[in-house]
Every structure is written in C-alpha cells, then in structure tokens.
Amino acid sequence: MALPHASPGQAIDVRPLGAALPQHKTTALFKAGDLEVMRLVLPAGRSLPVHQVAGEITVQCIEGVLDVTVEGTSHRLQAGELLYLAGGVPHGVTALQDASALVTVALRR
Template sequence: MNSTSFTENLDFNDTKVVIKVLLETSFSKEIRILMKQGQVMKEHKAPFPIIVHILEGEIAFGVEGNVHDLKQGAMLTLEGNVPHDLTAKADSIVRLTLSKQDTADRVKDVVAHS
C-alpha cells in the first residue's frame, strides 16, 4: 500500500507551474499540478487518455477551441492526442491521472515550454 496527500506540503511557485508525481501504480501515475492564478500550460497533447480533477481553485480548460471553466471538485477525461491548455483563474491544485505508459517528464516539458 502507498499513501500520500494532494493537499499537504504545497510548494506553489510565483514564476512557474509546479509538477510532482505523488503516486505510481501498476496502471497509472498520479500527478499534482500547482498553479498560481494567471499561470498557463500552453496547448499540448497527451499520447494516452488522461483524467483531470480540480481539487482546489478554478481552471479555464481549453479543448479544441472551447474553454470550460472547471471549479473545485470538477473532473474530466480526455482521449489521447486531443489538444488542450490550462489557465489558472485562481490558485489551484490539479490532480492529473496519466496512463502508466505516459511519462511525467512529458508533463514537465509542457510546463518548461509554457
């Protein structure tokens, strides 16, 4: 058994989005994304399906030209290779579930180029 918390030991950064792998299982990677209000993750695609869960805050989630306002508690799924972007409308904690076949380094690369 593995145990962790998405809401403890938060380390928001004023200049960049913070990505941390919190759990890795036989089928998924659970990643915490910390975004300060106004921070952006530019348009990108995941090669496999993802789940996005807003634990705290509010995100403008752009997908295929439409923007969806996601508030605390909201969840969504996206199939692989669907372009999407995120903008924090408030300081936010986002849970990202990746396929085991995907890499956290890919997500970190998205942040580095946003």
C-alpha cells in the same frame, strides 16, 4: 534531485494546499507501467501551453478554478469537478485562481 514516487500501498495526501499553494510546485506522485498521477499546481494567471499526450487523461480540480481548453472549447473546472480527455486531444490549462489539480495519464507504449 528527483522526488521519490509513492510506493504501492502508500497513502498520498492530496488535500487542498490552501495558503501554502504558492510554495508548492507540480509534482509526479507516482508512475506505474500504464498510469502516471501528478499534482498540478498553478498560481492564478499561469498556464500550460496547448499540448497533447497519447493516453487518456483526467483533470480533477482540488482547489481554485482552472480553465481547460480542449480543441478550442473552454471548460471551467472548480474544486470537486473532473474532466476526462481522450488520448491525443490538444489541450491547454490556465489557472483563473490559484489552483491545484490531480492529473492522471494513461500511458501508451
């Protein structure tokens, strides 16, 4: 069963999960015509393999520490930091500590 996405005008809680992080999974918060927003949840040591998407991306670390590898260059993101990626750029993500992040993707049709 798919989780419902937020409706326009609906507030979404993206505060740090804290001690509850291990019980959460990555979820899509909403998807509109040109934009998708997800909450990425990664326990320490877990990763997303190198991949790419057509549209631009932002990764905003909410809690923990993430290593985002972009075309072979490592970027360490801590809580409060945001990384912008151009569309089509290969990237991978590894949690150096239990972490959650807000990921936005500009959808290309």
